[in-house]
Amino acid sequence: MFNRRDFLKTSAAGGSALALAGTSRLGFAATTANSYDTLVVVYLRGGMDALTLLSPGGSNSNRAAYETARPSLKVPLSGTGAGLAIAADQWRLHPRAAPLRDLFTASKLAIVLGSGMPAPVTRSHFDAQINMEVGLAGQSSGMGWLTRALASANLPPTVQIPAVSAGSITSTALLGSTESITLGSGADFRIDSGSWAWNVEPDFRTTAPPGARGIFSMLPELWGGSDPLEAAGRQALDALNVIKPIDFGAYAPANGAVYPDTDFARQLKMLAQLIKRDVGLRVCTVDLGGWDTHDGQGNPASSYDYFGNKVEELAKGLAAFYTDLNGVGANNYAATTSVVTMSEFGRRVRENDDGGTDHGYGSIMLALGGAVNGGQMYGTFGGLTTAQLFEGADVQVTTDYRRVLSEALIRRLRNPNVYYAFPTYSAYAPLGVFQGTDLPPQNYDRIFGNGFQ
Amino acid sequence: MASAFASQVFSRRHLIQAMAGAIGVTDETAMRRPGKAPLLEEKSLPQTTAATPPGPVRWLQKATFGFTQGDYAAFYSLPGANDDLRWQSWVSQQLNPAAISDTACDARLAGAGFTTLGKTLPQLWAQHRVDNYTTRMQPIAEIECATSIRAIYSNRQLYEVMADFWHDHFSTFGWDYDGGPVFVHYDRDVIRPNVFGNFRTLLEAVCKSTTMMYYLDLQASTVAGPNENYARELIELHTLGAENYAGVMDPQDPSLPVGISGDGTSARLKYVDEDVYESTRVLTGWTIKNGHWQYPADNDGTFIFRDAESWHDRFTKYVLNRRFAPDQGQQDGFKLFDTLASHPGTANFIARKLCRRFVGDNPPSSLVTSIAQLFMSTWQAPDQLKQVTQAILLSNEFKTSWGTKVKRPFNAVIGALRGAGADFTPTLASYGSGTWSTKDEVNSRLQQTGQRKFYWPAPNGYPDTAAAWSSSGSLAMTWKMLVRLTEIHKEVGYDDTRPYLIDIIGLTNGAVAAGSRTAVNIVNYWCDRLLGFRPEPTYTKAVDYLRQNAAATEVLTLNEVWAGGSSPNLKNHYTQSRLRATVALIMCSPDALRR
Numbered sequence A: 001m002f003n004r005r006d007f008l009k010t011s012a013a014g015g016s017a018l019a020l021a022g023t024s025r026l027g028f029a030a031t032t033a034n035s036y037d038t039l040v041v042v043y044l045r046g047g048m049d050a051l052t053l054l055s056p057g058g059s060n061s062n063r064a065a066y067e068t069a070r071p072s073l074k075v076p077l078s079g080t081g082a083g084l085a086i087a088a089d090q091w092r093l094h095p096r097a098a099p100l101r102d103l104f105t106a107s108k109l110a111i112v113l114g115s116g117m118p119a120p121v122t123r124s125h126f127d128a129q130i131n132m133e134v135g136l137a138g139q140s141s142g143m144g145w146l147t148r149a150l151a152s153a154n155l156p157p158t159v160q161i162p163a164v165s166a167g168s169i170t171s172t173a174l175l176g177s178t179e180s181i182t183l184g185s186g187a188d189f190r191i192d193s194g195s196w197a198w199n200v201e202p203d204f205r206t207t208a209p210p211g212a213r214g215i216f217s218m219l220p221e222l223w224g225g226s227d228p229l230e231a232a233g234r235q236a237l238d239a240l241n242v243i244k245p246i247d248f249g250a251y252a253p254a255n256g257a258v259y260p261d262t263d264f265a266r267q268l269k270m271l272a273q274l275i276k277r278d279v280g281l282r283v284c285t286v287d288l289g290g291w292d293t294h295d296g297q298g299n300p301a302s303s304y305d306y307f308g309n310k311v312e313e314l315a316k317g318l319a320a321f322y323t324d325l326n327g328v329g330a331n332n333y334a335a336t337t338s339v340v341t342m343s344e345f346g347r348r349v350r351e352n353d354d355g356g357t358d359h360g361y362g363s364i365m366l367a368l369g370g371a372v373n374g375g376q377m378y379g380t381f382g383g384l385t386t387a388q389l390f391e392g393a394d395v396q397v398t399t400d401y402r403r404v405l406s407e408a409l410i411r412r413l414r415n416p417n418v419y420y421a422f423p424t425y426s427a428y429a430p431l432g433v434f435q436g437t438d439l440p441p442q443n444y445d446r447i448f449g450n451g452f453q
Numbered sequence B: 001m002a003s004a005f006a007s008q009v010f011s012r013r014h015l016i017q018a019m020a021g022a023i024g025v026t027d028e029t030a031m032r033r034p035g036k037a038p039l040l041e042e043k044s045l046p047q048t049t050a051a052t053p054p055g056p057v058r059w060l061q062k063a064t065f066g067f068t069q070g071d072y073a074a075f076y077s078l079p080g081a082n083d084d085l086r087w088q089s090w091v092s093q094q095l096n097p098a099a100i101s102d103t104a105c106d107a108r109l110a111g112a113g114f115t116t117l118g119k120t121l122p123q124l125w126a127q128h129r130v131d132n133y134t135t136r137m138q139p140i141a142e143i144e145c146a147t148s149i150r151a152i153y154s155n156r157q158l159y160e161v162m163a164d165f166w167h168d169h170f171s172t173f174g175w176d177y178d179g180g181p182v183f184v185h186y187d188r189d190v191i192r193p194n195v196f197g198n199f200r201t202l203l204e205a206v207c208k209s210t211t212m213m214y215y216l217d218l219q220a221s222t223v224a225g226p227n228e229n230y231a232r233e234l235i236e237l238h239t240l241g242a243e244n245y246a247g248v249m250d251p252q253d254p255s256l257p258v259g260i261s262g263d264g265t266s267a268r269l270k271y272v273d274e275d276v277y278e279s280t281r282v283l284t285g286w287t288i289k290n291g292h293w294q295y296p297a298d299n300d301g302t303f304i305f306r307d308a309e310s311w312h313d314r315f316t317k318y319v320l321n322r323r324f325a326p327d328q329g330q331q332d333g334f335k336l337f338d339t340l341a342s343h344p345g346t347a348n349f350i351a352r353k354l355c356r357r358f359v360g361d362n363p364p365s366s367l368v369t370s371i372a373q374l375f376m377s378t379w380q381a382p383d384q385l386k387q388v389t390q391a392i393l394l395s396n397e398f399k400t401s402w403g404t405k406v407k408r409p410f411n412a413v414i415g416a417l418r419g420a421g422a423d424f425t426p427t428l429a430s431y432g433s434g435t436w437s438t439k440d441e442v443n444s445r446l447q448q449t450g451q452r453k454f455y456w457p458a459p460n461g462y463p464d465t466a467a468a469w470s471s472s473g474s475l476a477m478t479w480k481m482l483v484r485l486t487e488i489h490k491e492v493g494y495d496d497t498r499p500y501l502i503d504i505i506g507l508t509n510g511a512v513a514a515g516s517r518t519a520v521n522i523v524n525y526w527c528d529r530l531l532g533f534r535p536e537p538t539y540t541k542a543v544d545y546l547r548q549n550a551a552a553t554e555v556l557t558l559n560e561v562w563a564g565g566s567s568p569n570l571k572n573h574y575t576q577s578r579l580r581a582t583v584a585l586i587m588c589s590p591d592a593l594r595r
Helices: A006-024 A063-069 A093-103 A125-134 A144-153 A215-222 A227-244 A263-276 A307-324 A401-412 B011-021 B054-062 B069-075 B083-094 B103-111 B121-128 B138-153 B157-169 B182-194 B197-207 B212-215 B228-240 B273-282 B331-343 B345-357 B363-377 B384-391 B396-400 B409-419 B440-448 B470-487 B504-509 B519-531 B538-547 B575-589
Strands: A038-044 A052-056 A084-086 A089-095 A109-116 A165-166 A178-184 A283-290 A335-341 A365-367 B244-249 B259-261 B266-268 B284-289 B301-304 B317-319 B320-324
Touching: A038 A215, A038 A263, A038 A307, A052 A063, A084 A093, A084 B182, A093 A307, A109 A401, A125 B121, A125 B228, A144 A178, A144 A283, A165 A263, A178 A227, A178 B470, A215 A227, A215 A365, A215 B538, A215 B575, A227 B470, A263 A283, A263 A307, A283 A307, A307 A365, A335 A401, A365 A401, B054 B069, B054 B157, B054 B396, B069 B083, B083 B157, B083 B384, B103 B138, B121 B138, B121 B182, B138 B157, B138 B182, B138 B409, B138 B440, B157 B182, B157 B345, B157 B384, B182 B197, B182 B212, B197 B212, B197 B228, B197 B331, B197 B384, B212 B284, B228 B273, B228 B331, B273 B284, B273 B317, B273 B331, B273 B396, B273 B575, B317 B331, B320 B331, B345 B363, B345 B384, B363 B384, B409 B470, B409 B519, B440 B470, B470 B575, B504 B519, B504 B575, B519 B538, B538 B575
Parallel strands: A038 A283, A038 A335, A165 A178, A165 A283
Antiparallel strands: A052 A089, A084 A089, A109 A365, A335 A365, B259 B266, B284 B301, B317 B320
């Protein structure tokens, strides 16, 4: 059988050479830690108000319309709470997003404007999230786009943990996957809660009479049936076995990274550890909720800034994750790790009278990583005058979110089956957010899917 | 696919078939990665059927928070010549909870030292809407305890199960900064009185509740500053459901179908965004007496409708093709609730949700249709939800289905505590003191499973599909917690002489005479007690684990001594601990977790 690891090394080297030629980014290190890439999809649940995270700057012709639509919420250009200018002050990042600004300046963070799902248009959180994560543009299937991406990736069976959904409940993007682990806390993910005397090897203790077996090692004998629940149980037992040897408590972040004390950051830290252990992680999902700001959104110019708190949670978490992975040479995990953020929709351009914003349409996506062509904006912004807005109210969707994710699949995960991951999608063309070589986008041929045999 | 959302309730097998259909693929086995056994198709395994318990055990498992021997015995003392007739009696009895004596549960609640459960809404508002977080959240903290106590000990099990269902349907985050202090009102005065009542009444009560008013911002929605948050979820989550959402469309679009509602008049069957905006206008002025600057004296947390020009939108509105005449004041809102509660979309959405709870993730459409028809035809009946609940529980589909669902973690944990006869009264004895209590451990571990009660942040409520609760994370953390239940003491501490939450040794000694404490007899007792039957392979594995190198019929000595060393003899090694571990195994078996 073809040695997949060697194959990936070859193609990765080829990819980086081309990327260097194409973008002249000499900082891109040829030496990386893992022989494959990891894609981390961060879902900002609730409909993140993109116009507050990224507001029109002083040199942006939309500034006046923005200030008119957002009299109390606007991020000011100067004084207390002034936004952080990027892209020649075309845009301002929220002042609490300073770590993101620094990553943007260092060309590790890219911003995609006007992102979203072009059709169907829905202002329902749950509809929109399911549509995007299932990836079927309005058709639900119970199987996420990452599940299909994984199923078409031709991974060898030796890959230990190809996918992690961080949290207690599997994210829709990984729904139906047979090889994804849903993992809230790595350190807690073990059945060591039973009686001291019978918590024994091969479970946990070693000092027991020979032959003594713990509860954990007994469970597979109870879960051998063929119904879906027992099959799911075996998958959970597999997951427990794989995670058990990892000492999460002993993990020390590298490169001076400081993870803030938030669930979001703890989950990113757990993923960083798994990436560094080379368990084969290809895709992971992390959620950050709390963005449904219908009222009391706050303002960075005042002492009450709810939205700013969320921004800081996001920015500090992502920055710590990147820093932790951004070692040199064999410790350069950042070069093979890409983070993409998405949200179900942006919010109404005009603020409401409760100091909040209602459900809108166009949003932004962030892409972060060593292999991201950062420091620039991608896509176009539809404008803020009434005539430019979708239905006179919302930012237009000008970049299909699938275009960004497809590029990550092709250029980073080396999986060209983007029309399989997103079955109703067509006419893919890269924006250039990620470094790497292009492959012709295609559907997945299921009969010859095991391509390396 | 017919419905964009129907597949959410598909079984896993159906899912993959639907998926294959959607993308033009028929070879479902191709989903597998070479060498990695897939979850969805396991053709290499023999197609075994899950062990099925007797009818009454199945029915009690599904209609209560978990099977108990006490309930089983009580079932057989009910009127009726056979199980079907006795089941009718059981359902009739449970549908009249007030007539069921509940003294043991009441005594636990009374003895738990709660101080907020009897407070009126104005008292809660005045005494708990304060800066001190501990005081502020005491009402939701007490409801969390009381909910567990009732789920474990109440004889009104169906009532508790349905209160759980409607809390999920009208889900709010219990620890919401504004909702937490008045959550007692939401549970006691809004949800619980209407569990077997009328949906239209429940809907309006939820809308007016201080908890929902804050959770979805309706209290701040005025004609000058409308806030669409509540109106959107009212239609999408509480009534018509996303399955009846046509998206951003012209409400006059001729492609949108029209039908007849339960009130006999016509309505558009699918809703569009305009309906959300128009409903928002309808409900402007529905607010709370919260010391608003215009009415500083009105400040007791209760509902009020404000018809003033700056509050309620007085002009004509159109919702689902129905005209709302101008200047109708609060009648606008009443008419909206009538429109939504009598709508066929609502009937279908609620009927499917109820069937999903009791029958399976993909309930037969014939059942859903008949329940929806009943729901719609009784939409004005004061006992509408009683009739609907009864129809589902007496349906053949309910009685014959088994193993279509996995117990959600709260159900799994409460079920284990019920079945094992745990003595667990969670209280706020150490609340706010920084001291870790058994109650805190249980709640914290439930949080890890993904289902701590009243902890779901979004307004759509905890999922109710097998797929959602079969994830590695949720199952593993549920096992971990169930195992822990056999080792946890009533009070936290390192002193092992403290009584256990579940007195496994005491119960065993009481039930199995000293001379007959063989592995077989002990496992017989615990299988019957926890599961109501002795399924394989769980039964034999539990016997083997408990007996170790003893014969299955050899009398065991229940001790706590080390039997290792140079000549280890496992059968004498920590037998008490081993018995607790054996009980944990039964609790963690698929037979204990499916329903």
